[in-house]
Amino acid sequence: MNTHIDLRPVAVEQRTDGPGPRVLLLHGLAANDSVWERALPLLPDACQVWTARLPWRTETIADWGHEPNLRGRLAQALSAVPGGPEVVVAHSMAANVLLDLLDQKQRGGVDAPRRLGIRALVLVSPFYRAGADEFDWNTISYYLNDFHLIMEEGIRVHSGGRLPADVQRAMGARVRDRVGPHGWLRFFELYLRTPALDTGRITVPTLVIGGETDFAARAEESRALAGALSDATVRVLPCGHFPMLEAADEFAAEVSSFVHATLGLPLQRGAAPHDALEPQR
Template sequence: MNTHIDLRPVSVEQRTDGSGPRVLLLHGLAAADSVWERALPLLPDAYQLWTARLPWRTETIADWDAQPNLRGWLAQALAAVPDGPEVVVAHSMAANVLLDLLDQKQRGGVDALRRFGIRALVLVSPFYRSGGGEFDWSTISYYLNDFHLIMEEGIRAHSGGRFSEDVQRAMALRVRDRVGPYGWLRFFDLYLRTPSLDTGRVTVPTLVLAGETDFAARPEEGLALAGALPDATARVLPGCGHFPMLDAAEDFAAELSSFVHSTLSLPLQRGAAPLDALEPQR
């Protein structure tokens, strides 16, 4: 049995070798690329599917918060896909890091979408508020004191509820402690900056997927984000929490496949530059 743990900050893995669009999936905070395992077999066989392992994943969560530029790490993942990903699927905090990257002015006037050849985005359970006035002390208290509940939700969704509530809570608190106060501040800083995003820079078709019962990134935030983007559609998946790709893998895969099909005009089937050159500049 292979027990090797890849400790590289960023790596990508090709999961299928289809001849269709290149699709890269990015996991959220304190998760891993295993978050996509239920949905991957349900996506069309023609897709060339890639998953990324990012610095804020479970194995390296204690170290990621010291990195000065999260969007630079995400740019590494995008650049690691040969010829670039045509569709990027980003969950939770990764969606916010991606939006932060797309919000930057690039050297030479070439934006990140064109640099990486991205033709479509799928933002899953993103955090978004349109105005600074929507953040108050109660919001900060909620996300600080109940941060472990998001971890607990992820453990429940991954395990299919096979752990007792006490075990889930204990595991969630351990993950929260590994994230630590600095990690939480990095997450919340991304959230706080969403009102200042220049959403007009996200010029490719975008699907925003939200879970109906998501208590972390509430569905109304996904709807608001879709409304702020130039070319976006929002879908709220019933009965899902913060992890719709686990709670309702078939519905999630169907929504993603339908969007890619209609956006890239594909048949529906079941089934590169150095990092410092990519460094975004204000």
């Protein structure tokens, strides 16, 4: 893991040097590329894996809410990978920024992912509602007043539950305050826009991974998003909002199997999916 604090808005780092395909991992809000550390050694040797550090990461989170163009920042991360990523794995809010970026009209019959050289997507714990009427005042109250609980959950999972409950609560409140009202509004604005996404424009194979006990981006939202995409499979793992940390073996196995089925890679490291996982829709 790179311990140097890089304050550039966007940076990418090559983590493995397989011959291909190129895989880019995108972290969610108030996290950084360390969120992938448990799953990285389990991904196929054949992959060339890159991780991104994005404006909404832990180190620069106090400033990101004023970013005028999150789609542009994400496009910058994609273009920073030499040759461009062929598989993009995006967690939580990054999945929503990615969907926002890819919600573009086809040109010459080619959708946005293929124009960018993306051959497959993995969307992990995405926030998604199919209809505008699914947002009400209770939903807003939940995500506003209990936002600190999502931050606490990230701290608990990253620490392996080793922190005392009072320290965990204090750290969660501190991260929430660093995100600030502007950052929260940027997050919730992306969420509110999901019913307007033209998901039919995204035709590349997509794996949607949810967590059975995720109280932030509920498992039914992963199922709904997979159902709205034209070529998608959904898997629900026995975990919460951070499958790559809480269920690293199962997560890596699902990603490995998906990349194998989609791009023809030999299966290595991450083995076949567990029987207990939700079947393909």
